[in-house]
Amino acid sequence: MKENFEVVIGLEVHAELSTKTKIFCSCPTEFGAAPNTHTCPICMAMPGTLPVLNEKVVEYAVKAGLATNCEISRDSKNDRKNYYYPDLPKAYQISQYDKPLCQNGYVEIETKEGKKKIRIERIHIEEDAGKLNHDDFGGGTLVDLNRAGVPLIETVSKPDMRSAEEAEAYLRKLKSIFEYIEVSDCKMQEGSLRADVNVSVHKPGEPLGTRTEMKNMNSFRSIVRAIEYEVNRQVDVIEDGGVIEQETLRWDDVSGKTFPMRDKEDAQDYRYFPDPDLVAIKLSDEYIENIKNTLPELPESRKQRYLEEYQLSEKDAKLITSSKYLSDLFENAIKVCNNPKAVNNWIISDISRILNETEMDPIEIPFDSNQLGKLVILIDKGTISSSIGKKVLVELFENPRDPEEIIKEKGWIQISDEGAIKEVVLKILEANPQSIADYKGGKDKALGFLVGQAMKETKGKANPQMLNKMFIEELKK
Numbered sequence: 001m002k003e004n005f006e007v008v009i010g011l012e013v014h015a016e017l018s019t020k021t022k023i024f025c026s027c028p029t030e031f032g033a034a035p036n037t038h039t040c041p042i043c044m045a046m047p048g049t050l051p052v053l054n055e056k057v058v059e060y061a062v063k064a065g066l067a068t069n070c071e072i073s074r075d076s077k078n079d080r081k082n083y084y085y086p087d088l089p090k091a092y093q094i095s096q097y098d099k100p101l102c103q104n105g106y107v108e109i110e111t112k113e114g115k116k117k118i119r120i121e122r123i124h125i126e127e128d129a130g131k132l133n134h135d136d137f138g139g140g141t142l143v144d145l146n147r148a149g150v151p152l153i154e155t156v157s158k159p160d161m162r163s164a165e166e167a168e169a170y171l172r173k174l175k176s177i178f179e180y181i182e183v184s185d186c187k188m189q190e191g192s193l194r195a196d197v198n199v200s201v202h203k204p205g206e207p208l209g210t211r212t213e214m215k216n217m218n219s220f221r222s223i224v225r226a227i228e229y230e231v232n233r234q235v236d237v238i239e240d241g242g243v244i245e246q247e248t249l250r251w252d253d254v255s256g257k258t259f260p261m262r263d264k265e266d267a268q269d270y271r272y273f274p275d276p277d278l279v280a281i282k283l284s285d286e287y288i289e290n291i292k293n294t295l296p297e298l299p300e301s302r303k304q305r306y307l308e309e310y311q312l313s314e315k316d317a318k319l320i321t322s323s324k325y326l327s328d329l330f331e332n333a334i335k336v337c338n339n340p341k342a343v344n345n346w347i348i349s350d351i352s353r354i355l356n357e358t359e360m361d362p363i364e365i366p367f368d369s370n371q372l373g374k375l376v377i378l379i380d381k382g383t384i385s386s387s388i389g390k391k392v393l394v395e396l397f398e399n400p401r402d403p404e405e406i407i408k409e410k411g412w413i414q415i416s417d418e419g420a421i422k423e424v425v426l427k428i429l430e431a432n433p434q435s436i437a438d439y440k441g442g443k444d445k446a447l448g449f450l451v452g453q454a455m456k457e458t459k460g461k462a463n464p465q466m467l468n469k470m471f472i473e474e475l476k477k
Helices: 055-067 164-180 220-239 285-293 299-309 314-321 324-337 340-358 369-380 386-398 403-410 418-431 433-440 445-457 464-475
Strands: 006-016 079-082 092-095 102-111 114-127 131-134 141-144 151-157 193-202 212-217 247-252 257-263
Touching: 006 164, 006 220, 055 102, 055 114, 055 151, 055 164, 055 285, 092 114, 102 164, 114 164, 164 193, 164 220, 164 299, 164 324, 193 220, 212 220, 212 257, 220 247, 220 257, 299 314, 299 324, 314 324, 314 340, 324 340, 324 369, 340 369, 340 386, 369 386, 369 403, 386 403, 418 433, 418 445, 418 464, 433 445, 433 464, 445 464
Parallel strands: 212 247
Antiparallel strands: 006 151, 006 193, 079 092, 102 114, 114 151, 131 141, 193 212, 247 257
8 A cells, every 4th residue: 555655755956047148158048949040069069169168057056056055165067977868969968976066955845744844965057958859740850959058957856755745845946946036937838947756665664765767847737646656656566566676767648657768877877077178166255155145035035024014814925925926926016006905816816717727837927017006906996897807817818908908998997877877776676576575584695696687787897886885775765
C-alpha cells in the first residue's frame, strides 16, 4: 500500500534569465523569432570562436541567491559538462560543477502542517540548449538554435519534499520570487521555467530508495499528476518484488504515464573540467552588497503589508502576492480608483476564475491596471451594475479597451431613471402575484426573486439599489 511508503522528492528548476543577450555572445534572447535567426558563430560553436561571459547573468544569479537565502560564492568558475545532444552544437554545455555561484539556501512553503523550509543545495548558471522540431509528416527533425546559449539559472533543491502538493508549493514559491526580483519572466508555456523532478519511495526507517528523474516539465498540473503516477508505479514495482531502476523518464500528458528515455547519468558520466576559455568569477563583498541593496520587496513582505495596510484576509493577501503581476495589478488599480476592497474582490473572484478556466498565467492578462481601476469607478458611480461589470471584465479579457468605451458600444449604461424603473417594478409585480403573497406571508426570499426578475427584464441594466427600494415600497402598499 502507498500509505506504508515515504515519498522523497527533489526538484532541479531551470529559469531562463531576462537578459537582452545570450550568456556568451551578443545574440538576442527574444522568444518566438524565426528559426536560427538569433544565432552567430559563437552560439553555433564554429571553430576558433571564444565565449565571453555576460556580466548581467552573474548579477541575476546573485540576486536569485540572495532572495532565496543562499550563501554567495566569492570565488566561482565555469565548467564544461561533456555530453552530446543534437541541439547543443559544441557537444558540451558550459555550466558550473564544484564551485556554483550560490549554495546552502532555503525557501519557506505553506503546508497543511504549517510552514516548512525547503533547503536549496545550489543555484548555478549555465547555457540552454537549442530545440529539436520533429516533423511527424516528413519523418525528419529540424534544429532551431535560437535558444542555444540563452542564459539559465538552475536551482537544485535538497530532497526535502514529501508529496506532490509540497513540490507544487515549492515551485510556485520559487516562480513568485524570480518574478518579483525580475530575473526571469517565468513563462512556463514558453519554457522559461521548467523543472526536472526526482522521485523515490522507501519504507520509513529503511534507506532512501532509487530515484527516477522526469525531465523538462513546464506545467504545475502535469508535475502534480506525474509525481502521483510515478509514486504509485514505484510502490507497485516494489510490492511486486521488483527493483526500481535509476533512469530518466519522459512524462506523457495524454496517456498520464511515464516512459523511459535513458539510463540516468551521474556526475562522472559528464567528465566535468574547468572551461579553459573563460576566466574565474571573483566577486567582492561590495559587489554583492550593491546587488542586495537593489532587491525589491519580496512576496512575504508584500503579503504582510497588505494585511496591515489594506486589511486583506490572509487567504486573499496570499493569493494576490503569489504573483508579481497580480500584485502589481492590485496596487496600481487602487491608485486609479482608491477602492482596495473592490479591486481585491475582482482579483480573487472573477479574474482568478477566468485565469483558472483558461489556464492563463497572470503575466498574460491582456488589460492593464488603469482599465481595471476605471471599471471599479464605473460601478462605484452607479454608471453600471456589478453584474454588467462582470460582462465588461469578459470584454477586457477578449478585447481590452477603455471600459467606458465598452459600455457605450454595448448599451450597458445602468438605468437609474425612477420612472423607467417603476414601470419595470409594476410589470414584474403584476406577473408574479404568488411572490407578493409569499413576501406578505413573511418569506423574505420572495423579494430577491422579484429583483432578479426585474434585472432579467432589463438585461442587468437596472440600478439594483433603486429596484430593491421601489419593490419594498410597492409591496408595503
